[in-house]
Amino acid sequence: MGHSGKRVSGPTVGRLSLYRRLLNVLRDEGVSHVFSRQLAAMAGRTAAQVRRDLMVVGYSGSPGRGYDVARLLASLREFLDTPGGQNVALVGVGNLGKALLSYFAGRRPNLRIVAAFDIDPGKANRVINGCRCYSSQRLAEMLAAKGIRVAIIAVPAAAAQDIADRLTACGVRGILNFAPVRLRVPPGVHVEDLDMIVSLEKAAYFARQGGPRTGEAADA
């Protein structure tokens, strides 16, 4: 739910996040105003959809000048972020988990990975890529201590459901799941699945076929 109290769909939140990334690029290039059709072209959407999405954040541009980039970014920040940011946990500090730690380090001040967990005693009690790593036995204790409600699962498939159960029992309400399993979670918990191997295999498949058939890319 955003600051306005309105419930918005997952795809809308995803598009708002994408618009913010694109607007950050424009701001860094010194662009002060942007029209919905320009943002739409960058995002691969229609101008009508961009306008509809952005109405949700409560800022409308001027018909003559478009959106003020800085003001729109401020509105998106207010809508998408929590004041003070949110703490995130990572479970599974293997190759993928380590890559995620270094990718996120300092990149999203509003979403900080503040604790990592692993079953491997060789990884516990160490700082790995800038993040303190704990034994997974300390999951409940550390999630409570750091007020964590968002977590990333990067353990092997066989361990993922157990980790999801433990995370949700500790109050986690949003999970980014990299394990190739469909997680069962209590109502009210949002799971976002991301399987990079499936995505790469799809890209490779369509590369061999000469690209997806018309209309297939959009509903992939």
Ligand code: ATP
């Ligand atoms: P590495 O070779 O460094 O272990 P990997 O990416 O090949 O990396 P995976 O087998 O995918 O390793 O496991 C990812 C990580 O998840 C490993 O660090 C592993 O120790 C950890 N892990 C496995 N099971 C659990 C569990 N139940 N709880 C927490 N961490 C776990």
